[in-house]
Amino acid sequence: MSDSKTLIKIQHSLTQRNRAEARFHWYGRIAILIGLMAVALLFIDIVGKGHGAFRATYINLDIRYDADLIGIDNLSDTEQLSAGNWQALPKTALRERFPDVSSRRDKRRLNNLLSNGAGFDLKDRLLASPRLLGKTESVWVLADDDIDTYYKSWLDGNAYEARLTGQQIQWIGELHEQGSIKLKFNSNLFNRGDSREPEQAGIRGAAVGSFLTLVMTLMLSFPIGVCAAIYLEEFAPKNRWTDFIEVNINNLAAVPSIIFGLLGLAIFINFFHVPRSVPIVGGLVLTLMTLPTIIITSRAAIKSVPPSIREAALGVGASRYQMVLHHVLPLALPGMLTGAIIGMAQALGETAPLLMIGMVAFIVDIPNGFSDPATVLPVQIFLWADSPERAFVEKTSAAIMVLLSFLIAMNTTAVWLRRRLERRW
Amino acid sequence: MKLKSEQALELDESHVTVGQSFCDDPKMTMRNVDVFYSDKQAIYDVNIDIAKNEVIAMIGPSGCGKSTFLRTLNRMNDTVEGCRVDGQICMDGQDLYSPKLDVVELRARVGMVFQKPNPFPKSIRDNVTYGPKIHGLADTRVDLDEILEKSLRKAGLWEEVKDRLDQPGTGLSGGQQQRLCIARAIAVSPEVILMDEPCSALDPIATAKIEELIKELSQNFTIAIVTHSMQQAARVSHRTAYFHLGKLIEVNPTEQVFTMPKHQLTEAYITGRFG
Numbered sequence: 001m002s003d004s005k006t007l008i009k010i011q012h013s014l015t016q017r018n019r020a021e022a023r024f025h026w027y028g029r030i031a032i033l034i035g036l037m038a039v040a041l042l043f044i045d046i047v048g049k050g051h052g053a054f055r056a057t058y059i060n061l062d063i064r065y066d067a068d069l070i071g072i073d074n075l076s077d078t079e080q081l082s083a084g085n086w087q088a089l090p091k092t093a094l095r096e097r098f099p100d101v102s103s104r105r106d107k108r109r110l111n112n113l114l115s116n117g118a119g120f121d122l123k124d125r126l127l128a129s130p131r132l133l134g135k136t137e138s139v140w141v142l143a144d145d146d147i148d149t150y151y152k153s154w155l156d157g158n159a160y161e162a163r164l165t166g167q168q169i170q171w172i173g174e175l176h177e178q179g180s181i182k183l184k185f186n187s188n189l190f191n192r193g194d195s196r197e198p199e200q201a202g203i204r205g206a207a208v209g210s211f212l213t214l215v216m217t218l219m220l221s222f223p224i225g226v227c228a229a230i231y232l233e234e235f236a237p238k239n240r241w242t243d244f245i246e247v248n249i250n251n252l253a254a255v256p257s258i259i260f261g262l263l264g265l266a267i268f269i270n271f272f273h274v275p276r277s278v279p280i281v282g283g284l285v286l287t288l289m290t291l292p293t294i295i296i297t298s299r300a301a302i303k304s305v306p307p308s309i310r311e312a313a314l315g316v317g318a319s320r321y322q323m324v325l326h327h328v329l330p331l332a333l334p335g336m337l338t339g340a341i342i343g344m345a346q347a348l349g350e351t352a353p354l355l356m357i358g359m360v361a362f363i364v365d366i367p368n369g370f371s372d373p374a375t376v377l378p379v380q381i382f383l384w385a386d387s388p389e390r391a392f393v394e395k396t397s398a399a400i401m402v403l404l405s406f407l408i409a410m411n412t413t414a415v416w417l418r419r420r421l422e423r424r425w
Numbered sequence: 426m427k428l429k430s431e432q433a434l435e436l437d438e439s440h441v442t443v444g445q446s447f448c449d450d451p452k453m454t455m456r457n458v459d460v461f462y463s464d465k466q467a468i469y470d471v472n473i474d475i476a477k478n479e480v481i482a483m484i485g486p487s488g489c490g491k492s493t494f495l496r497t498l499n500r501m502n503d504t505v506e507g508c509r510v511d512g513q514i515c516m517d518g519q520d521l522y523s524p525k526l527d528v529v530e531l532r533a534r535v536g537m538v539f540q541k542p543n544p545f546p547k548s549i550r551d552n553v554t555y556g557p558k559i560h561g562l563a564d565t566r567v568d569l570d571e572i573l574e575k576s577l578r579k580a581g582l583w584e585e586v587k588d589r590l591d592q593p594g595t596g597l598s599g600g601q602q603q604r605l606c607i608a609r610a611i612a613v614s615p616e617v618i619l620m621d622e623p624c625s626a627l628d629p630i631a632t633a634k635i636e637e638l639i640k641e642l643s644q645n646f647t648i649a650i651v652t653h654s655m656q657q658a659a660r661v662s663h664r665t666a667y668f669h670l671g672k673l674i675e676v677n678p679t680e681q682v683f684t685m686p687k688h689q690l691t692e693a694y695i696t697g698r699f700g
Binding site: 238306308309310311312313314315316317318319322326327331 | 533
């Protein structure tokens with residue numbers, strides 16, 4: 001029986017309650033805004049720094065493939081080929097472009113415009129089409145990283161001249177006026193392994209290393225994790241032992257990853273003598289690290305299968321094994337896969353444990369298998385971030401962009417898979 | 426406030442079941458059955474026979490152990506952590522709890538229909554043929570289709586679903602789902618079908634259909650049904666067993682239980698004085 005007095009009281013408290021609710025909504029909105037701004041800031045910073053790395057500076061030269069200059073007479077003799085002075089080709093061509101350069105020191109400075117890998121690019125070109133020998137063609141030759149840095153900053157109107165001489169800058173200006181120097185798509189970034197020379201360094205080696213390591217991790221951790229989860233959830237008796245195991249799996253998930261690296265070093269490398277720096281040992285260590293994640297998410301997925309389905313299966317005379325295989329697993333699979341992909345994404349971004357097992361080595365060759373020395377993307381980022389050359393700054397950001405795009409792709413796949421496979425009951 | 430009769434029961438430690446617990450040609454026999462959940466005893470010293478091709482209804486207030494009792498008959502209680510069954514339960518003279526017996530075989534012979542319709546999240550066809558498939562009852566696809574049609578016909582569902590056998594069983598209405606579950610249970614040709622409150626989640630029309638079905642099925646199967654509804658017990662069953670606080674109070678022909686209950690507790694329950 002609300003008389004007018006209680007009604008007024010209710011109305012008064014109602015305005016207060018509504019105001020509190022509105023305030024609460026705004027707290028939430030502000031929190032989300034801060035989160036989005038942090039992400040946006042991160043992306044803007046990384047893309048701003050890294051976009052330059054997708055293009056590199058090239059100089060146009062008229063290359064004459066002169067056998068005498070290289071010091072070879074037979075294109076099929078590999079020994080001759082590897083001993084050949086390939087760098088002489090672009091050097092000669094560049095000197096012909098600037099004939100007034102005469103002093104030794106100036107010549108060296110002129111040569112420094114070129115990447116010291118330019119000659120080998122020309123070698124590959126010649127080997128691909130041997131009929132070029134003795135002929136002349138116009139080629140875009142890779143420039144040195146200092147030139148690259150200067151030229152990009154100069155184009156942006158904020159020239160960074162610290163590592164160049166005035167003469168070199170003048171030469172670049174002349175080349176620019178002739179249209180003989182320009183930015184082209186940097187295919188090296190995606191096709192090559194690491195290098196001490198920033199203009200020749202690429203992420204192919206690290207990406208392949210990451211891929212091999214992840215495949216190894218997935219092959220080991222998914223079956224082991226799923227089997228462990230199924231056993232613990234469906235078959236194991238509930239007693240002190242299984243409680244103990246459960247607590248320890250949760251503890252394992254909280255162990256800092258570098259500890260797993262130490263463990264891998266001590267056990268896999270020092271005791272079992274698995275070779276260091278290879279995707280096998282990387283995969284083993286990351287398996288240890290992702291196992292708890294996969295076990296915990298798989299158990300949650302299994303738990304979420306309604307008990308009525310289990311009873312139905314047992315009721316028509318399915319054995320426990322059939323019940324799990326025919327009914328529980330198909331329903332739990334989307335959750336398990338999501339967990340596995342999230343675990344893999346974690347493993348893809350992991351650096352610390354891999355430092356301990358030697359995957360931080362400087363590796364130029366792109367790995368061909370699980371037992372070839374390799375490094376991985378986050379470690380590559382770490383290595384490049386640590387390098388003094390200014391040109392590595394943009395490379396680092398570019399590598400981060402590639403790593404982030406892999407992570408985003410994996411997480412999107414996880415969401416998509418879950419949507420796709422999820423069944424209603 | 427406790428009823429006089431209840432106090433009487435609590436005092437009566439060595440109670441004896443009233444009525445006709447035993448029969449001449451039993452399908453299943455239970456002797457001195459006690460069921461424990463960890464330390465808590467759920468069922469006390471139950472002795473009862475279930476005759477061939479009869480429908481026996483278990484009634485009683487909530488928590489009286491009637492569902493627990495039903496689940497001992499196909500060992501569904503095995504899945505419950507800490508559940509222990511003492512005493513002897515036999516089917517055709519074979520001890521169900523002997524270590525030699527394979528529980529999978531038992532559940533093929535004693536089918537079960539649950540309280541909430543629980544079809545697999547698969548097609549109607551897969552729901553029904555799953556049991557025959559895992560037990561190897563059909564060699565060819567034709568045999569399997571035959572079982573499918575026969576089971577669905579027996580469950581009275583064939584006409585409604587014959588054009589959409591490959592659609593999910595979960596897309597059917599509640600009553601249809603429950604009949605699908607019955608079809609699934611009878612597809613493996615069990616000898617006994619246990620029904621745990623099969624109509625409690627259904628509307629009256631669907632309930633009527635299921636009850637009709639139970640009557641038809643009783644020609645071929647032995648059926649034990651747990652129900653909350655006394656009217657339902659009266660409509661479908663031949664004998665009715667009344668459970669109270671884990672004890673089997675009275676077993677008698679259904680008509681007699683509802684017209685002339687022997688035990689005062691049964692009378693109190695069916696006249697609605699508690700429950």
